[in-house]
Amino acid sequence: MTKIIIFLSLCSLVIFPTVNSAQDLNPLQVIFEKATEALSEGNYSRAIDLYEKTLNIHPDFAQAYYYLGLAHRGAGTDLREVVWLxxxxxxxxxxxxxxxxxxxxxxxxxGMFDEATEAALAAVNIDDDLASAHLALGWVYLLGKDQPEDALYHFEKAIKQADTPYAHFGLGMAYAKAGQKFRALEMITILRQRGEETSAKQLEDMVRYGKEVNPPIHLAPLVMPQRTKGTLVKETPSFEPNKNFSGDMKVRLKEKMATIEDAPQSFPINSPQSGASRIRALQRKTINQSKGSGY
Structure with a gap:
């Protein structure tokens, strides 16, 4: 949890420059900061409330849509709606x-593997060092499309950027499916060295006895752990204020802000339909704003 809080705090620092005076704060940066804190704590309902507030102020704030998507996904909102964010x-x-x-x-x-491939390829075309996107492509090619040879490349790329057990597990499965059993055995050894005995045994059963296995959830997570501070600073886009604001956007972290009231808990965390309804309402609002702009 500490690592997540540090990562999300760094996101705010990259999006907004630092500030020396509380008088320089404006509502957008205060709300975004509080939303990020709520997200890092797993308080998805509050994070959703606050990210929606940032979009009321700045309708074209790309980062707010992105983090709102993470919050909705964490809250269990229907993914068919979350993808729009x-x-x-x-x-x-x-x-x-x-x-x-x-x-x-x-x-x-x-289970939309063609769409997943297209999106992940777009990610690595922008940043070929994005380990999580290569990991996603590895699993899509391996389990979604049954193309282990293509999966090998992306698992290997992921390991170069972030040497993790679940990347080795995926690479071992890809080697096994591609007929490279000796290389798969190497991955089993690595997993055992890292204390992943259950996963090593599953992979060994697949290689030696042809048993079909599904990757353990902790080895094939939906979201890979975030990257290091250096990579984050390089890759997170800077905030560009629109016509609704003047002056630089700045942020101060870890301080109690008195300029915004605590947002209400608008819907329970485990309320997918409520979350989906809110996303659809945001879609309609976006469409209406586009029509009103004359585009």
Missing amino acids: FKRATELKSDYADAYDNLARSYYAM
């Missing part, structure tokens, strides 16, 4: 690799 983020910020990556993972979870 990630797509909207990419429409507003065409080089938003993280948004394409999470769009791909959402499509993968829905």
Whole structure:
């Protein structure tokens, strides 16, 4: 949890420059900061409330759509609705690799493998060092499309960027399905060295006895752990205020803000339909705003 809080705090620092005076704060940065804090704590309902408030102020804030998508997905909202939020983020910020990556993972979870492939490829075309997108492509090609040879490349890329057990598990499965049993045995050894005995045994049964296995959930998560501070700073797009604001957008972290009231818990965390309804309402609002702009 500490790592997640640090990561999301860094996101705010990249999106908004630092500030020295509370007088320089404006409502958007305060609300976004509180939303990010709620998301890092797993308080998805509150995060959703607050990210929606940021979009009321700044309707074209790509990062708000992206993090709103993460919050809705965490809250269990229907993924058929959640994907729109990630797509909207990419429409507003065409080089938003993280948004394409999470769009791909959402499509993968829905079994929409062609769409998942397209989105993940868009992510790596923007940033070829994005390990989580390569990992997503590995699983899509391996389990979604039964193309282990294509999966090998992306699992290997993921391991170069983030050497994790679930990437080795996927690579081992891909080697086994591609007929490279000796290489698969190497992955079994690595998993055992890392204390992943159950996963190593499953992979060994697949290689030696041809048993079909499904990757353990902790080895094939929907969302890969986030990247390091250095990578984050390089990849997170800077905030560009629209006509609704003047001056620089700044942020101060970890301080009690008195400029915004605590948002209400509008719907229970485990209320997918309520979340879906809210996304659809946001879609309608976006369409109406586009019509009103004359485009």
